[in-house]
Amino acid sequence: MKFPLYFSRKIAFSKDNKNNLSRVIIFIGRLSVALGIIVSLITVSTGFGSKKAIKERLADFSGHITIKSTRSNSSYNTSVLDNQGLDIQKIKQIPDVESVQKYATVTGIMRNENSFAGIIFKGIGKDFDSLRFKKFLIEGTTPKVTEVGFNNSVTISQKIANDLHLKLKDSIVTVFSKADQKPIYRKFEIVGIYKTDIKMIDDQFVLGGINHVRKIQDMKANEMGGLDIFLKDINNIDKDFPEIEKFIGYKNYAEKATEKYPQINDWISIFDTNIALIIIIMLIVVVINIIMVLLILIIERTNSIGLLKTLGASNSQIRKTFINYTLIIMIPGLLYGNAIGIGLLLIQKFFGIIKLNPENYYVSTVPVDLNPLAITSISVGILIISGLALIIPSYLISKISPVKAIKYN
Structure with missing residues (x-):
């Protein structure tokens, strides 16, 4: 020594x-x-x-990476994804990709005798991962969507539920507007209440069946407003993002979860x-x-x-x-x-x-x-x-x- x-x-x-x-x-x-x-x-x-x-939390609600049409821009009323160059199967085959979910959104107003709330209705399909979303649920479930017909069940945030004095199994009327047309009314049943703790999400988003959005937005049965892509590890998002961009087509664009809310x-x-x-x-x-x-x-x-x-x-x-x-x-x-x-x-x-x-x-x-x-x-x-x-x-x-x-x- x-x-x-x-x-x-x-x-x-x-x-x-x-x-x-x-x-x-x-x-x-x-x-x-x-x-x-x-x-x-x-x-x-x-x-x-x-x-x-x-x-x-941001990613588990709306995907680590989201694909939208360039026509949607920053609008909450999603435009139809362009199929030219879009290869969903190739995206799913990327090793770090865990799942891909379709969605479409439209803005509306929920109202009852007591109050009203401006909302973003996010239409989900049968490929929606309810297990991933379960961490946000404080009561009830998410809508069981089959994409056959219309499912009138919705899951709302605790913030919206408190503002409108709603609870499970209550009914609520939602008004959707269309250019140069009369407002469209839909009556939904509350089957679940969630809380993400992200104010920009909890203040606005309601989950429901994608066919409602398709009907309101004049979309065809197999069309969608966007894709939520979930990765196995969020730390790989910067590495996987360029790979995913190769298969989204020229008229669509990809967006990271954190880019949706720059203030966060x-x-x-x-x-x-x-x-x-x-x-x-x-x-x-x-x-x-x-x-x-x-x-x-x-x-x-x-x-x-x-x-x-x-x-x-x-x-x-x-x-x-x-x-x-x-x-x-x-x-x-x-x-x-x-x-x-x-x-x-x-x-x-x-x-x-x-x-x-x-x-x-x-x-x-x-x-x-x-x-x-x-x-x-x-x-x-x-x-x-x-x-x-x-x-x-x-x-x-x-x-x-x-x-x-x-x-x-």
């Missing part, structure tokens, strides 16, 4: 540390490291967790800045504390440094000894910090103790993403950066004279 590592371990685990200033210094060093790890873990896990949870995407991007800022601040605090620990330990053990120099140890060996000594001091802080930080995050992940206002944060509880790579990177990163930061202050050792150091008391 090399001398610096051997001697640093000897002084680190020496019983003398329990009876002198080292005890307090070691405690301060370990405490700062533990707090830095805890804050960094919570920041990264909740920050990435929030980004992932919001993106997944802009808000999500702030997480990256906040995460980086907090980690940098905590890293600076940890490094400053560890440097102070090293300097105080050098001053406290001036006699030992003088003795080592007298016995022939070089300045480089002694510097490495004290850097190793300080890093060894940090290890219990790393372990305790990870244990406490991961413990707190697991409690939040499984019990959702800390709640949020979904109108401001788009989620009702603080989400947690326990990424092993991120957790490991935080600990290893702090250890490496601290080690590098200790190199310059360790040169104080070369200024210590062996004769004066041995006399130092």
